[in-house]
Amino acid sequence: MNSITCPKCGKECDKLFDSVCRDCFFETFKLIELPLVLHVRICSSCGAYFHRSRWEDIGNIEEVVLKAVENALFIHNEAGDVELYLEPREVTPYMYRVRAEVDAIVREEPVHAEAETEVRVQRIACDMCSRESGGYFEAIIQIRATGRFPTEEEKKCCSAIAREAMKSMKKKGDRLAFISECQEQKEGVDLYMGSMNASRQVCRAIISELGGSFSESPTLVGMKDGKNLYRITFAMRLPEFRPGDVIKFRGRIIQIRSSGKKVNGISLEDGSRFISTPEEIKGAEKIANIRDMVYTVLVSIEENAILVLDPETYETVAIKKPMSFSAEAGDEIPVLKTEYGIFALANFELLREK
Ligand SMILES: [Zn+2]
Ligand SMILES: [Zn+2]
Structure with a gap:
């Protein structure tokens, strides 16, 4: 093997790094640089971190401290396979000490470096918190x-x-x-x-x-x-009328289902669908809410009508049979008593409103 003499220290070696031997090269090579003291600003109320002239939410104080060290840590650009370990230690709520260890490969040689820095934490109000409190x-x-x-x-x-x-x-x-x-x-x-x-x-x-x-x-x-x-x-x-409200509108008794740009509902008399707008039904009479419903006894079922007991007077009254009606005589069924009569609620009504 050809041996070479280092022009700087005179040692014999088999390979030169930037025209000096390995030891001479690494003697002056700085793998990392870290300032001795770092200053970080965090918001005392929301914990935001001030970085590059803006406030950012990046996590708790320890995460902010580590981020600040990472941002300030300079690692030589010739370093490859860099592994970084940061170990923070809280000295006071306003001061942390952070140890940094770096392992890397430089020119196929493993290199290790350590440094320590002091992070001083300044707690102030961020732009948003000061706006909020102002x-x-x-x-x-x-x-x-x-x-x-x-x-x-x-x-x-x-x-x-x-x-x-x-x-x-x-x-x-x-x-x-x-x-x-x-x-x-x-x-x-x-x-x-x-x-x-x-x-x-x-x-x-x-x-x-x-x-x-x-x-x-x-x-x-x-x-x-x-x-x-x-x-x-x-x-x-x-909306003027809320889901569950029962209104009288142009002679129809309508239970409101939803109310946005359109108002959707269902007729309590025949189960037909109702679609309108808030403007159109403005001022309609609210006569009940579906929460006012009570259970009463179904006496008998006719072709188009059913006989139920009036929940207040216990008299037998005939009312219109709702669509999709599956109860039998003797069952207790939900009804809504209003000044415009008693309405039997189909079972699906209940399932949806509950
Ligand atoms: Zn040398
Ligand atoms: Zn804040």
Whole structure:
């Protein structure tokens, strides 16, 4: 084997690295570099991490500390098969020490390096948390109901839907997804929202749960960087009639099934389907709710009628036989007593409403 003399130290070797021997080469080779002290900024309320001039949600404080070390750690670009071990140690809630060990292959030689750094944690309020606590909002959702006041239950339900939606949107990284204020009044609820986009989602979520519709209207509130600044009002209208309500409309007795852009229902007299719009049935008379139903005894079945006991007076009355009726005389069947008469509810009604 040809042996070569290292021009730097004079040692004999069989291979040169950048024209010096292995030892001389690795003596000055820096596999890793890590600053002795790192500063990280995290939000004291949501835990977001400030990095490259923006706030990011990346996890708990330890994950933030490790991420900061990874970001600051320089590994020589000639290193291959890099294996990195980081070991964080909390000294105080404001100071961590992190040991870094790196194994890599450089020019077919295994190399190992270690370093340690101190991570100083600064806790401040992030842009969003300071906006949230400062009452910032870019949209208002006004939740009302058509032709009536929303019930307490509906108001609670809407607020809960909004809060749930914010939680999941925040998780998905929408940092503007917050409610900065929630005002409850007799006529409804006003939600002051950090994000327009989140507001729209909330309206959609309310509609899919409770029905209704919404419209958006912008209000010019000023200028920012030469651009008009708008605030959006989302007028959310819960439906006048809710699923389960029974209404009298143009002489028909209708049980409302769903209420969105279209209103779907079923006639309690003959089981026929009913389709309309909120505008069309506006002002119809609400006569009962399906929850008011009671059980009574079925006395006998005729061809088109059935005889039942009036649940209040116990007199025998003849009423129209509902479609898909499968009970037998002597059974207890569900009926709805209204000022317009007694209606037998077909069994499928019950299954759906329960
Ligand atoms: Zn040498
Ligand atoms: Zn925050």
